[in-house]
Amino acid sequence: MEAPSPARGRRLPAGRKADLAAYVDEVGRVTVADLAAHFGVSIDTIRRDLDQLDREGVVVRTHGGAVSTAESPGRDRGLDVRLRMQVAEKEKIARIAAELVEDGSVIMLNAGTTTLAVARALRNHRNLTIATNNLRIPAEISPNAFRDLYVFGGAVRTLTQATTGPVSLALNSSTPDVDIRCDLALVAVGAVDETGYSTSNLGDATMMAEMVRRADRTAILADSTKLGRRLFAQVVPLEQADYLITDEQPSPEMSAALAAAGVEVLTP
Known part of the structure; x- marks a missing residue:
């Protein structure tokens, strides 16, 4: 040397x-x-x-x-790395997201460190029914916040500590899956541009889109580093979400596209 x-x-x-x-x-x-x-x-x-x-x-x-x-936001990172990135921004997003959640309501949360921050921010809520594919949420959320907590089955992705599979639940092995709905889906994505919301993994995108389909309202969670980007797999177009929660106001072009799609932007 x-x-x-x-x-x-x-x-x-x-x-x-x-x-x-x-x-x-x-x-x-x-x-x-x-x-x-x-x-x-x-x-x-x-x-x-x-x-x-x-x-x-x-x-x-x-x-x-x-x-x-x-x-590059398109590269999958381990959860230990992502937990230490944009921490303050994720906490701001989580506090706003928690304000959308009503006590006694049914919510879905997908995998990710932003939704994990949301779960922590729900500590003062009560009587929630929560369904998620985020394997960290059961250990992180306050037991006082929920009445029932369900984890979707499927293949386990150790990198993200999440399951990937159908958004469905069965009472037992001999009965068909129960049709489920939620009041609010809180979906963290990897990128947002004028065409919609996207992520780097095809299986994740399919699961996130199913959560949106089963929700009365949907809030997309994305910190400002993810705005104006597009990743491999589209989740849903812009207009299929009700809210975009982020830490900074989007660019004028992005704001115009969101407004045209009827999406309300929520920032600190």
């Missing part, structure tokens, strides 16, 4: 961390070992730098390395 240059060796830690952040942003996903070799410092030094940059929200610390906060 090439020895570190004298200039690099004299660089102040603050300057190195700025260079490190820029490098992670450029590469997207790196390991601690790669960074130590690139910057000519010890692994322990890189770990300390990454820990501080993670606390500052500049990069996202992962087991063995880091990823850029601007990494």
Whole structure:
């Protein structure tokens, strides 16, 4: 390995961390070992730098390395990474979403860290019936908030800690699935553009579209980094949602498309 240059060796830690952040942003996903070799410092030094940059929200610390906060939204990330991205924005969205939920109502929540934030924001609600494919919600939601909690079956995606399958529930193996409806579907998506709402996984898109079909009202949840983008699989067109909840006002073009589709935009 090439020895570190004298200039690099004299660089102040603050300057190195700025260079490190820029490098992670450029590469997207790196390991601690790669960074130590690139910057000519010890692994322990890189770990300390990454820990501080993670606390500052500049990069996202992962087991063995880091990823850029601007990494392509089309790439599936592990739940541990996504839980640490746009945290404040997701909490703002969750508080607004919780205001749409009435005590005693029936709601559906899809997989994702934004809907997990919504589940936590429902702690002061009571007597809810909740159906979800998010495997983290049963452990995260307050037991005082719900009367009944159902988890849809299907294939388990360990990366996202969710199930993918039909939006249906059966009383037992010998009876047909019960037709289910909900008052409100809270659906977190990966992207929103003038054509509609989309996500990166075909199975997820099918399941999310079914939740929308079974709901009297639908609120789409998407932080501002997802606006103006389009991913692989469309969930539903714009007009099939009643609300878009996001942390910032969309662009004028996006706002016009949403207004034309009859979608109410809710922001902090």
